[in-house]
Amino acid sequence: MRLDLHADVAELTAAVVDIESVSGAERALADAVEAALRPLPHLTVERDGDAVVARTGLGRAERVVIAGHLDTVPLNGNLPSRMEGDRLYGCGTTDMKSGLAVALRLAATVPEPSRDVTYVFYECEEVEADRNGLRRLASVRPELLEGDFAVLMEPTAGQIEGGCQGTVRVDVTATGARAHSARAWMGSNAIHAAGTILDVLRAYEPARPVVDGLEYHEGLNAVFIRGGVAGNVIPDECVVTVNYRFAPDKSLDKAVAYLRDLFAGFDVAVTDGAPAARPGLTHPAAAAFVAATGAPVRAKLGWTDVAQFAELGVPAVNYGPGEPTLAHTKDEYVEIPLIRECERRMRAWLTS
Numbered sequence: 507m508r509l510d511l512h513a514d515v516a517e518l519t520a521a522v523v524d525i526e527s528v529s530g531a532e533r534a535l536a537d538a539v540e541a542a543l544r545p546l547p548h549l550t551v552e553r554d555g556d557a558v559v560a561r562t563g564l565g566r567a568e569r570v571v572i573a574g575h576l577d578t579v580p581l582n583g584n585l586p587s588r589m590e591g592d593r594l595y596g597c598g599t600t601d602m603k604s605g606l607a608v609a610l611r612l613a614a615t616v617p618e619p620s621r622d623v624t625y626v627f628y629e630c631e632e633v634e635a636d637r638n639g640l641r642r643l644a645s646v647r648p649e650l651l652e653g654d655f656a657v658l659m660e661p662t663a664g665q666i667e668g669g670c671q672g673t674v675r676v677d678v679t680a681t682g683a684r685a686h687s688a689r690a691w692m693g694s695n696a697i698h699a700a701g702t703i704l705d706v707l708r709a710y711e712p713a714r715p716v717v718d719g720l721e722y723h724e725g726l727n728a729v730f731i732r733g734g735v736a737g738n739v740i741p742d743e744c745v746v747t748v749n750y751r752f753a754p755d756k757s758l759d760k761a762v763a764y765l766r767d768l769f770a771g772f773d774v775a776v777t778d779g780a781p782a783a784r785p786g787l788t789h790p791a792a793a794a795f796v797a798a799t800g801a802p803v804r805a806k807l808g809w810t811d812v813a814q815f816a817e818l819g820v821p822a823v824n825y826g827p828g829e830p831t832l833a834h835t836k837d838e839y840v841e842i843p844l845i846r847e848c849e850r851r852m853r854a855w856l857t858s
């Protein structure tokens with residue numbers, strides 16, 4: 507499908523949403539983005555895997571990065587998109603194809619921005635950190651991500667969301683001994699033993715640390731559980747996968763140490779993790795963005811690639827039209843007026 511970057515931003519969002527791009531299957535969308543950007547004479551376009559990078563080269567004093575992921579979580583009977591009044595429904599409308607549409611419109615229609623711009627569209631953000639396309643770019647083509655400041659067009663409902671929470675997944679394993687279930691006293695039931703793990707999770711009180719003036723909200727949840735051998739066997743293993751979302755007052759190592767302590771007595775194996783990022787809103791480039799857009803500020807409670815930019819030494823914020831509490835839901839939608847407002851504010855910043 508061809509993307510018309512001069513179309514109305516709501517139509518462009520619908521067109522982007524209707525190119526299915528569940529993590530790992532972004533090729534068609536990456537091809538469409540590349541095909542739409544390549545003919546633009548003011549941009550140099552590069553492709554790496556399913557990441558597309560387009561840059562102005564005006565020799566401005568400052569370079570900013572505007573970035574967004576192409577992938578969505580799995581569909582839930584929510585494609586194709588549909589328009590109802592001021593709302594566009596469909597998988598990825600809020601997270602984060604409305605943000606992509608704004609970035610694409612800016613790339614096409616602001617040929618002479620006041621600061622040089624690098625637009626980055628990349629794959630596999632919604633999945634394990636080692637598949638993340640921005641992370642790959644940072645390792646194979648770090649020069650493409652150089653900049654003084656970055657804006658991730660993640661869902662923030664038109665507010666600026668500073669930093670991000672870290673995420674870590676661990677497999678917590680309860681062990682037992684197999685036996686015939688008719689003579690259960692000969693064994694030891696690992697699924698029953700896992701009750702202690704669930705008790706710890708139920709008793710958990712989320713911390714709400716304030717970091718650089720923004721309040722974060724941690725979370726600790728079981729996201730998978732597996733165990734059992736057969737209908738007549740006492741199970742010898744039960745594994746609870748736990749996802750801990752932690753505030754940017756903690757490093758990834760500190761978060762893992764906290765989990766090992768919490769589940770002392772059980773085997774705890776880290777399967778995936780990505781660090782948090784502090785808000786960094788006092789950095790002059792971030793402060794200038796806040797001032798130019800006039801958008802209100804709060805904490806980002808999901809994990810986003812501001813953390814990747816923080817590791818690269820590039821201050822970054824989240825700013826996009828989608829409502830974060832609708833991300834990953836069946837009835838995900840985006841408010842069209844918020845897409846327009848976001849485009850207007852970004853355009854004002856890039857032309858001020």
Ligand SMILES: N[C@@H](CCC[C@H](NC(=O)CCC(=O)O)C(=O)O)C(=O)O
Nearest residue numbers: 631632633634635673808809830833
């Ligand atoms: N490697 C991470 C990726 C998680 C990415 C995901 N981010 C968002 O949903 C951002 C949008 C929002 O703030 O709602 C997340 O936080 O799960 C992982 O696998 O955990």
